[in-house]
Amino acid sequence: MEIALKIKALKGFKDIVPGEVLLWQYLERVARDVFDRFHFREIRLPILEETELFARSIGEATDIVEKEMYTFVDKQVTMRPEATASMVRAYIEHGLYVEKPVQRLFTIGPMFRHERPQKGRLRQFHQMDVEVLGSENPRVDVELIAMGAMLLDELGMQVSLELNSLGCPACRPGYRAELISYIDKRHDLLCSDCKRRSTTNPLRVLDCKVPSCREQIVDAPSILEYLCDQCKDHFGKVQAGLEQLGVPYRLNKFMVRGLDYYCRTTFEFITADLGSQAAVAAGGRYDGLVEILGGPKNSPGIGFAIGMERLVLLLQQQQAVIPEDEVDLYIAGIGEQGSRKGFELANAMRARKFSVAMDHEGRSLKSQMKQANKAGARFVFIIGDAELESGKGILRNMLGNEEQQEVLLSAAALADALPESLVS
RNA sequence: GUGGGCGUAGCUCAAUUGGUCAGAGCACCUGGUUGUGACCCAGGAGGCUGGGGGUUCAAGUCCCCUCGCUCACCCCA
Numbered sequence: 155m156e157i158a159l160k161i162k163a164l165k166g167f168k169d170i171v172p173g174e175v176l177l178w179q180y181l182e183r184v185a186r187d188v189f190d191r192f193h194f195r196e197i198r199l200p201i202l203e204e205t206e207l208f209a210r211s212i213g214e215a216t217d218i219v220e221k222e223m224y225t226f227v228d229k230q231v232t233m234r235p236e237a238t239a240s241m242v243r244a245y246i247e248h249g250l251y252v253e254k255p256v257q258r259l260f261t262i263g264p265m266f267r268h269e270r271p272q273k274g275r276l277r278q279f280h281q282m283d284v285e286v287l288g289s290e291n292p293r294v295d296v297e298l299i300a301m302g303a304m305l306l307d308e309l310g311m312q313v314s315l316e317l318n319s320l321g322c323p324a325c326r327p328g329y330r331a332e333l334i335s336y337i338d339k340r341h342d343l344l345c346s347d348c349k350r351r352s353t354t355n356p357l358r359v360l361d362c363k364v365p366s367c368r369e370q371i372v373d374a375p376s377i378l379e380y381l382c383d384q385c386k387d388h389f390g391k392v393q394a395g396l397e398q399l400g401v402p403y404r405l406n407k408f409m410v411r412g413l414d415y416y417c418r419t420t421f422e423f424i425t426a427d428l429g430s431q432a433a434v435a436a437g438g439r440y441d442g443l444v445e446i447l448g449g450p451k452n453s454p455g456i457g458f459a460i461g462m463e464r465l466v467l468l469l470q471q472q473q474a475v476i477p478e479d480e481v482d483l484y485i486a487g488i489g490e491q492g493s494r495k496g497f498e499l500a501n502a503m504r505a506r507k508f509s510v511a512m513d514h515e516g517r518s519l520k521s522q523m524k525q526a527n528k529a530g531a532r533f534v535f536i537i538g539d540a541e542l543e544s545g546k547g548i549l550r551n552m553l554g555n556e557e558q559q560e561v562l563l564s565a566a567a568l569a570d571a572l573p574e575s576l577v578s
Numbered sequence: 579g580u581g582g583g584c585g586u587a588g589c590u591c592a593a594u595u596g597g598u599c600a601g602a603g604c605a606c607c608u609g610g611u612u613g614u615g616a617c618c619c620a621g622g623a624g625g626c627u628g629g630g631g632g633u634u635c636a637a638g639u640c641c642c643c644u645c646g647c648u649c650a651c652c653c654c655a
Contacts, residue, residue: 162646165646165647216653217652217653217654218653218654221579221653222653222654235654236654236655265655267653267654267655269652269653269654270579270580270650270651270652270653271647271648272648272649272650272651273648273649273650274655275653275654275655279655280655281655282655283655347651347652358653363651412653412654413654422655429649429650430649430650430651431654431655433654433655434655435655436654436655437655458655459655460655461654461655462655463655464655465655484615486613486614488613489613492613518608518613519613519614520609520613520614520615521607521608521615522614522615523614523615523616524615524616525615526614526615527615527616528615528616531615534614534615536613536614538613539613540613548613548614550614550615552615552616556614558614
């Protein structure tokens with residue numbers, strides 16, 4: 155170890171080093187392309203918001219708000235634990251609903267939750283968040299879900315889609331009461347967590363992983379049987395739409411949400427390859443949220459978030475196409491004069507849109523060739539005393555075997571000698 | 579907040595019952611006749627074995643404490 159390098163990144167905070175960044179960029183590139191095809195526009199949002207925003211939207215009693223937020227207590231501001239609240243805040247603040255009745259937005263960036271880190275779960279993590287604000291049409295639900303499926307498919311992900319409806323303020327309370335009475339009858343047979351849940355968040359009992367609890371809830375009342383006519387109709391159209399587009403899904407009447415604002419359609423794209431962090435993307439409808447945050451009444455919304463760390467983990471373990479780092483041209487100078495000329499050419503070639511690498515440490519030609527190879531250079535241009543003398547450098551094709559040619563020591567000649575496909 | 583696993587070179591890991599055990603592979607650097615990569619060969623650099631204390635003639639190797647990492651629970655993307 156060098157000098158006291160004692161300061162390390164915080165627990166749950168990770169550097170994404172250059173070798174991994176390629177994968178992240180690939181992920182973002184594919185995602186932006188898909189979002190664009192579905193005509194979503196990017197919005198960039200602040201990372202810090204008033205604490206109140208999250209308390210009101212996510213819910214005071216949720217775990218996120220109760221114990222996982224990074225809050226500056228003396229300032230009443232919080233590092234965002236998710237993006238939907240900010241998205242809706244911006245939607246209201248800028249009157250976006252006036253500019254365009256239905257807004258289709260996405261944002262990409264870091265989120266912060268103070269949880270114990272584990273596989274696929276960090277304290278600073280990254281999400282791609284997609285939202286449609288201003289439409290209640292079930293076709294929007296279908297389109298959004300289909301987009302998620304298309305994105306994951308294009309990334310080569312093996313995931314499955316689970317779907318449920320949570321009802322609305324008109325029908326959920328009735329169901330909740332039924333469920334509570336069902337749970338209470340079996341209270342003694344539940345695990346300790348579920349005993350606690352039965353009062354704090356009874357719906358959570360439905361997705362407990364303890365086998366004995368699962369046995370108890372197999373016959374629990376299903377929300378789907380308690381949906382009001384409007385919700386039932388809406389959910390039916392969502393399912394029909396998914397079938398029309400050929401998006402496979404599985405009904406999961408036990409799937410619930412951790413955030414208060416969700417209603418009606420909820421869905422998760424899950425994988426079996428990430429340990430306990432199975433959800434790579436999840437979301438749902440939140441028709442009351444805009445109004446709760448002070449926006450216009452009757453402003454429905456739906457969206458979902460994609461966990462980028464989780465996707466990167468999957469890409470890595472599924473050994474998906476890992477893009478390689480490479481440069482077009484490596485300039486190898488021999489001796490002070492040669493590297494001096496090379497230095498000038500490198501700059502000129504970069505101005506001509508070629509990516510160019512060069513060594514400044516006075517390495518031997520052999521060493522520079524090795525560097526060029528490692529950098530993934532397509533071509534190496536060699537300039538030494540002899541070349542300065544003749545006015546022509548040696549252009550070597552690194553992909554072929556021993557293919558070399560002489561090229562005048564000028565950026566114009568060099569650019570002509572290189573394949574046009576390299577120009578970026 | 580609760581539980582389990584683990585901490586030896588940049589990375590992945592070895593080191594018999596505590597006694598040349600501080601190593602290998604990869605990566606890195608330099609060479610293999612004057613100025614040419616990938617493969618190969620030869621050298622080299624790199625670790626106070628996470629930190630502190632204890633037991634012992636002797637400790638990566640045993641005990642205690644501490645810090646860190648990791649997986650899982652809770653919860654969630």
